[in-house]
Amino acid sequence: MFNRAESAGISMSSIDDAIIRKSFTGRGDQTVEVELILESGVRGLATAPAGASKGKHEVQFLPQDGVDAAIDMFRRWVATDLIGMDAVDQGGIDAKLEEVDGTPNFARIGGASAFATSLAAASAASNYLEMPLYKYLGGALASSFPYPVSNVIGGGKHSRNLGPDFQEFLVIPYGAPDIYSAVSTNLEIHKEVGKELAKEDPTFAGGKNDEGAWTAKISTIKALSILSTVVKKKAEEKGFAIGIGIDAAASGMWNGEKYEYRSEGKERSAEEHMEFIKQLVDEYNIVYFEDPLHEEDFDGFAELTAALRGKCLIVGDDLFVTNSSRLRMGIEKKAGNGIIIKVDQVGTLSRAFETVKLAKENGYTIVVSHRSGDTERELLAHVALGFQSPLIKTGIVGGERMAKLNELIRMWEAEGKAAHMSKSPFK
Numbered sequence: 433m434f435n436r437a438e439s440a441g442i443s444m445s446s447i448d449d450a451i452i453r454k455s456f457t458g459r460g461d462q463t464v465e466v467e468l469i470l471e472s473g474v475r476g477l478a479t480a481p482a483g484a485s486k487g488k489h490e491v492q493f494l495p496q497d498g499v500d501a502a503i504d505m506f507r508r509w510v511a512t513d514l515i516g517m518d519a520v521d522q523g524g525i526d527a528k529l530e531e532v533d534g535t536p537n538f539a540r541i542g543g544a545s546a547f548a549t550s551l552a553a554a555s556a557a558s559n560y561l562e563m564p565l566y567k568y569l570g571g572a573l574a575s576s577f578p579y580p581v582s583n584v585i586g587g588g589k590h591s592r593n594l595g596p597d598f599q600e601f602l603v604i605p606y607g608a609p610d611i612y613s614a615v616s617t618n619l620e621i622h623k624e625v626g627k628e629l630a631k632e633d634p635t636f637a638g639g640k641n642d643e644g645a646w647t648a649k650i651s652t653i654k655a656l657s658i659l660s661t662v663v664k665k666k667a668e669e670k671g672f673a674i675g676i677g678i679d680a681a682a683s684g685m686w687n688g689e690k691y692e693y694r695s696e697g698k699e700r701s702a703e704e705h706m707e708f709i710k711q712l713v714d715e716y717n718i719v720y721f722e723d724p725l726h727e728e729d730f731d732g733f734a735e736l737t738a739a740l741r742g743k744c745l746i747v748g749d750d751l752f753v754t755n756s757s758r759l760r761m762g763i764e765k766k767a768g769n770g771i772i773i774k775v776d777q778v779g780t781l782s783r784a785f786e787t788v789k790l791a792k793e794n795g796y797t798i799v800v801s802h803r804s805g806d807t808e809r810e811l812l813a814h815v816a817l818g819f820q821s822p823l824i825k826t827g828i829v830g831g832e833r834m835a836k837l838n839e840l841i842r843m844w845e846a847e848g849k850a851a852h853m854s855k856s857p858f859k
């Protein structure tokens with residue numbers, strides 16, 4: 433068949449139009465959405481999520497003058513350069529975003545636009561090739577599914593510092609035989625913990641934070657003891673292992689000298705804080721600890737990693753910000769043995785993938801993760817499977833969170849006999 437574009441030497445997968453629009457996160461805050469339309473008419477669309485407890489070393493979310501400046505920049509500088517590029521050239525598109533921006537942290541065009549463009553390109557390319565995004569990113573053998581790491585109780589900044597001092601109390605059904613039982617186990621635990629909280633705190637009215645985790649005025653110890661009781665019972669009932677995790681988001685507790693435990697009205701020195709963490713890990717069998725220390729404390733991370741090796745995974749989020757140079761510093765110091773992967777923290781799939789490769793080569797467990805202000809889109813589930821991440825952190829209930837979890841269930845069905853859970857990073 434005669435095709436005008438192809439006969440003029442234009443590939444049908446090249447970008448014909450690049451659209452940006454204002455959009456909103458699940459928290460109701462402004463963000464940007466990018467839609468790329470290919471010569472063939474096939475489209476790809478992605479929306480940028482936003483964090484609340486952001487790492488200091490993340491890329492800049494929006495240009496200094498905000499979302500309107502991001503839109504203006506994109507239309508003037510980015511779109512014009514993207515048009516004519518091939519959507520399957522992910523590396524080329526990501527490099528172009530860096531070139532147009534010209535700063536190391538996307539301060540000019542904004543990390544939100546970079547992220548949305550990078551992911552929209554991958555999505556358009558996979559649609560063009562008529563394959564799911566996870567296959568496009570991960571290849572034919574990307575069939576190992578991640579265990580959902582779900583926050584059941586919220587605290588820290590995510591709960592306006594009114595609940596426990598750590599930001600997230602998590603569950604990980606790492607013995608689950610399939611994705612459906614993994615997801616449903618976490619949801620059952622969430623429901624049961626809700627009932628226990630109502631018994632414990634008479635003022636508890638069923639409040640949940642942005643990620644669907646319960647927020648109640650209880651102490652860290654109370655949160656852990658409720659969670660561990662429910663988890664133990666559930667593990668027995670299900671007949672498989674379920675672990676407890678914590679994201680302390682400790683940068684939010686650090687005042688430059690000490691860690692503030694606001695709910696206890698108490699401060700702990702770095703040493704006392706670390707001792708407390710070790711005690712908690714032993715007492716409650718905690719298998720996953722994210723950001724136990726503030727974002728500059730590589731040495732403390734190294735100490736804790738060595739002390740808890742074989743017992744508990746020490747995961748860097750604000751510490752590494754998905755950045756390969758920060759991870760390299762961690763590798764040198766042996767700081768952490770797990771790393772959160774948030775593509776938006778570095779702005780492009782290429783940069784995030786470089787970090788994923790480096791992490792895997794050096795024995796770090798990767799954990800693909802959402803943001804607290806996420807979107808209703810499901811693409812994160814594809815990124816997790818595409819990167820073959822053994823863990824996915826994507827909240828617990830609510831539209832933005834269920835979008836990813838329900839997509840994993842669909843993907844499991846699509847994989848048929850090839851679908852299997854990842855090798856668990858826990859014993």
Ligand SMILES: O=C(O)[C@@H](CO)OP(=O)(O)O
Nearest residue numbers: 483484485486802803804
């Ligand atoms: O600390 C985290 O892991 C994230 C997601 O839960 O929080 P935020 O997106 O607010 O940075």
Ligand SMILES: [Mg+2]
Nearest residue numbers: 679722723749
């Ligand atoms: Mg975190």
